[in-house]
Amino acid sequence: MDQADIPALLSRLASDEDASRKMAVFKLQSSINDPAFADVFIASGGLVILRRLIMTTGGNTLAYALQSLARLLEVDMGWDVFEGAAAGDLVERVVELVVTVPLVNILRGAMSILVALVGHSQSASGPAPKGGAGHGHGAAAVRSPGMFGFRALKPAVAVYPQFFELVIQQLQSADHALCANALMLVNALIRDAVSASDNGNGGAGMGGVGGIAVGGKGAYGGASAAGEEWSKFIKRLQDLGLIKAVYNLMQSSALQDLAHPLLEFQGLTKVLLRKWREVRVDLERPEHRRALKGLHLASAPDRYLPNGVARVAAEDGGADAAGKKGSRRHNPEKWRRLGFETESPAAEFDMAGFLGMMDLTDYVRKNEDGFQKLLLEQSSRPLSERCPVARASLAVTMILYEHFEVDKTDLEDARGYQALDNIKNNDKLFRPLLLQWSRLHTAGLHAFFRMWKATGAQRDDFEKVAELVRILIEQVVGQASRTKDVLEVEEDLQEYDCGRLRELQMELLELSFEDQWGQHLYQVREELRHEALQFVKEQRIRCLLQGSWFSKPVPRQHGQHGRQDSYNTKRGRLYQPWRFARLSHNRRYLHYADFAQQLAHDPGLDALTEKVDLGTISSVVSNVSAPNGMEVETQSIATSTSTILKDRSGGVPSTATKPTTKITIYSYVDGAEEAAQRNGNGNGKSGGGDSGDPKEEPILTLFPLNHSLASEWLDGLLMLLNQAPITAETNKLVSLVSEYGLKIRLLNVRLEAVYAGPAPGAGVVPSREGLDDDYYYEV
Template identity: 25%
Template structure:
């Protein structure tokens, strides 16, 4: 059968087409026709009963033939099947679900989990025929594997940006209850967790652009009619609060032996952290702290060697860094209940009593080492993070704390160690060390277990400060000198964080002697300028650091827009399938929504735009970017990459992982630079992410920051500007009888 006729038929490949009745014919199909026209001709020539609109074409892998991929199917001489249209399939499937018979429902539900809801034509028909409501009813009455299939089908449907805006609080609560049940099967918990994560991310603030997490400081705009972006953190968390122990259950599942369940649980926690709003932020983060979530993640770092979890752990670190920055920039207000509770705990455990200061005031907090009684001012540079650190320091050993502060009271004022002030200074040092400068993207490509133990490190460093103070016989005028000693020791104790053990950190802080620290610090001073440690310079570095991150992010995304060639690889775990074509060119569209690509036996000049790239990957479906887990195909030898016979993972490889579809792409970059551009660029685009995966990008950001800082300082030093260690604000005006004059040049 000819699809076109005429003299062109000799140039058109021949495809086999099989009807529902099992009849197979050979056909030459004109690739310039639309799929609907091809189906009409097939129905006419094969004398198929019914309207051509009731039929569609699929290939041997059951992939729907569309106008976008028809040319590719013809060129590949794919074996095609004339089957029911997606609309008919949706109707038949829903009819079976309405029977409410578990055996009858299982097959159509399983079909839904495989492919159907990812096809626009099927999804549209499914939604228009009230499929979402029917699927919810199935979820409400099902259990075991049937429930797992139904939840997975709903999860697949929710990957689309339409069709599920009717999900209500009752459904969300049902999913929460399923997830919190200790009797739920692992294959039930996985999709339930993913559904909650998707609902959290369906925030009105997430509509404008991909990869941008919701900001908790803005009021969300009203969702357009029919938009699925009408949920978000508040809607989901309101239902989670109704089910006691749900967060504890999710955190406990981080230790699950099932990697996929641990992965989904980690992703849900990350989404909640990234989208938490002002109304619940403090309550939610405090709850996570009480559940020792950080400790559970630290265990994940060593318990799992699976690459799929690496990205999630780095996401969590980035979220904790943002949480620390937010706390650090939140003013301590003694009138706020949570703040006053922490302050009362600290004061009570000091076992001191307020005293008159002889000037009509009260001597209270100055007894702990603060310079004044104004706590908002004392915690001004470290905020609530400083208050939390001091409370944890007291909590770690209340008896030691009370003993120290009472001992200081017995000393002459100039010899007292200002412990509370020292605590705040240690918070500044650790913030500087771990680059808690801005609420942007965390730039570490490695695990940071010590950072996740921030409060413990703070306690160790504060105790070290106190010991150095005593061993050096310091007085109040030596405060800056002791801070310099602690800064030096922090760099030594926390080095090689991803590979050293916690007991080594403790040993560095507890056992190192004053003389050794002092000698090392003197050598460091010979190579450094103490100008860099001054507060204004540290603040300038923080500003430049944020600007550098934004610049690098833009550069990485620009690389994705340009596109690049990669080798198609095989995962080192699972089936060792050899790609049919060795090379792939990928390029992101200008809307930052899809990765368009083409596979080819050879590299060729790719034109601008997307015309040469018929296939695409939805970026929103990428949940992980796993690295170093793929190898070149066996015996592959072509182009500029060496041949390989054993399956050995390449350090330049990466995989785009979907939460429920597995790997979407397995690639090997041509060089280290291209690998860093793409892995970090894709990570920066993800809605719930913000971490950097490569050392190259992290070093690039640091280098830009330091170069910018040196240029600024050269400007100042050239003009011989004296940079103060700090600025002291004058007394406020006594009344409102003043105005700001206009500055003008009398010349």
């Protein structure tokens, strides 16, 4: 619309005819976000007419008027409408519309105006607080004389106390635009509270809003009278289901339509968590003293054991005071009994701040019976074996704090907003589990107790258990999808296998050492692999020295030239179904013999009439492979002959145990002998070369009874010939031994040795003071 048409537009807006006004305000909403047009509109008195329309009309006319004012505020103009004596009436009218009118198009505009009104207190006073992404209310740098922020809403909310309940209800609206506006209003209120606390309000706003961020910890907040008012307000929002509503939105399919306000709420949650951590625990503050006193009382200090002896009697240093009235007051283990390291607990909150105290008190409040039973159980153990409950709670708080990268809020928000503009369906930006902080802390603390018990830890092992819990949180919470329910996460934290956690810890430790000592680790691995190869070689050769039974297949009754098996017919022997082979003590000969049945005791070398000189072996060939294409378990690798299936009846091996693997040992023979063997039994390899050239011929065939035995003998023979092993079982065993060797060496490295840096004086270039150029290198 052209600026010249503004007088006619204003005339139609002021008309008494509803149709004329409706058409005029409909056109106004599409043009008023042009700053040049808006400037002329305001100068011509348009704000007064627009305000009158909002105060007196209804239906679509009212919806268009609200949308026009919202768009005017978006370009940071028209704030004069909220100044003067009548400003309160306009705010009350907008709040009334939110409470009383169910029409979506009216609610959208009303919510947008309230978002701008509350947010204007931050944009007008300077930069927005950290982590709170503002909605861009222009470049105004001077605070307007009107009332903005939550203060502007307080009188109207007093008239319509159900206002916040209806705002929270709109978070469940099927209209995504309305839902987004409601969430932006909540965000603006939180930002206003953070601004108030940053401006020296004594943490008034922060005390209550912390309850929103971490799921209901407002009960311990509020450091001043103003703060108590905010705490009640935020506690009410929580009771109305704010956390649950936003959590559901983050997990819903409406994520893309609500991405910006949801990401902002997530960022503000981190801001509040960070501010809570920055609050020092000070026993001079009444609410901090009350929180610690509540911990002490919740531990049931006056509870007695079933035998009538006070619990203090079961503790170190408290036996003399047992049963005496008032002895608990002077108990020297008052705070250490709860898991603190000293009797001055306030100092132990330095790292986690008041956030750590809130988490601990919240856990005790919700699990009081379990807390008392845990303390009672721990009191029966030696002091060195007790799990320090309070210390564990603080450790879990910091693990969650670091996991969610609370201190990186600013950078994360910047990256997040850029990603939202460029990438669709990027679920990794959203962390709905952050809103379940309290439940995650409780589940993490229970996991800590479980790890402590499962590992048999003692006080000196505290950091090791904490590291396991850190890995557990990273594995379960860090890898949880956006839509994974918090109940499933809690179950995973309680059921995750401790052995698997230990494996992950070793993998992470190895990766960290890889980064720090890459070249050194490569050398160590090579050394350990060589040692492992020698170890496995000796193990395989010892299997050969021990000897093993092999089966022999039934020979063909009528082979070539009417002969039977080549080896047997050559020696004129009858078929014997069993063969025993053993390596000689000097490891130079492989002795073997055939038997009609397996003997009760393995035969000695003197009973083995045949032998093969290892020096004459040219190659060893086999079809050894893992059964059914599956990898064999490590336990079966070192199977000895005692585990081999034996048919003591002396009969031919049954079909069920018929071997499927074969090991053939070859040796070179001259051409004449090869030709004779070919003519005699037809079992030699066909060759097309000169008859005098040496050819490979099979001199011994072994049929192992199982895969493990085949792996032992095949790789054992190859290693005797100074060749590399080829079976999967042997290579797996080599890798297993070398990896265990590496892990043992890594566990022997002190942590400070990794991060301590070079030794004093290392890398210092010697001074050349007093030296000339008359020098030489000794090669």
